[in-house]
Each structure stands twice: as C-alpha cells, then as structure tokens.
Amino acid sequence: MEGGFGSDFGGSGGGKLDPGLIxxxxxxxxxxxxxCFRKCIGKPGGSQDNSEQKCIARCMDRYxxxxxxxYNSWLQRERANM
Structure with a gap:
C-alpha cells in the first residue's frame, strides 16, 4: 500500500509502531x-434496503x-519533530 495509511503509520517515517495505539x-x-449500524438499520434482517445501505456508507464516510x-494532523506533527 504505497503512500497509503499503512505505509506511513509508524513504518518508514522513523516513528515507532505502537500496538496499544493501533x-x-x-x-x-x-x-x-x-x-452507524444502530443509527441506520431499523429492522435487522437478511438484507438492507437501499436507504439503509446509503445511510451506512454516508456515516462511515464521515467517520x-x-x-x-x-491522522494527517498527527503525521504533520511527527514530521515536524524529526
């Protein structure tokens, strides 16, 4: 995962990987x-309708x-401290 979350987090940037933080x-x-599930799913069942799927996607996107x-704020602080 070049340049993604996994490659920067505590890896090549010189920071230590903190299992507790992870x-x-x-x-x-x-x-x-x-x-998100509790907010979006009215009646749990075998499948979700379109509005429930959209609600979950929006909720998770916001998160x-x-x-x-x-993460970007943390990364900037870590790079500034190098």
Whole structure:
C-alpha cells in the first residue's frame, strides 16, 4: 500500500509502531461501525434496503474523513519533530 495509511503509520517515517495505539484505533472503528449500524438499520434482517445501505456508507464516510484529518494532523506533527 504505497503512500497509503499503512505505509506511513509508524513504518518508514522513523516513528515507532505502537500496538496499544493501533488497538485503540481498531476499537474506535468498531464502535463507530456499531453506531452507524444502530443509527441506520431499523429492522435487522437478511438484507438492507437501499436507504439503509446509503445511510451506512454516508456515516462511515464521515467517520473516515474525520479519521483521515486526525491522522494527517498527527503525521504533520511527527514530521515536524524529526
């Protein structure tokens, strides 16, 4: 994943990979996915209708945008400290 989230996060940039931090991020992602599911799915069943699928996609997109902004901010701070 050249130039993507995985290659910059604690890898080649000289920062240390922090397993505790990664676990916290995974837990946060799962929590957001659960919130999006609860918000968007009225009646759990075998399949979602189009509006439920769109709701989940929008909810997760908003979360990913916020995560990306936070990561980029963190990355800029780390590079400034090198």
């Amino acid at each position: 676990m916290e991020q995974v837990k946060a992602q799962i929590a957001v996915a659960n919130k 990913m945008d916020a995560l990306s902004r936070a």
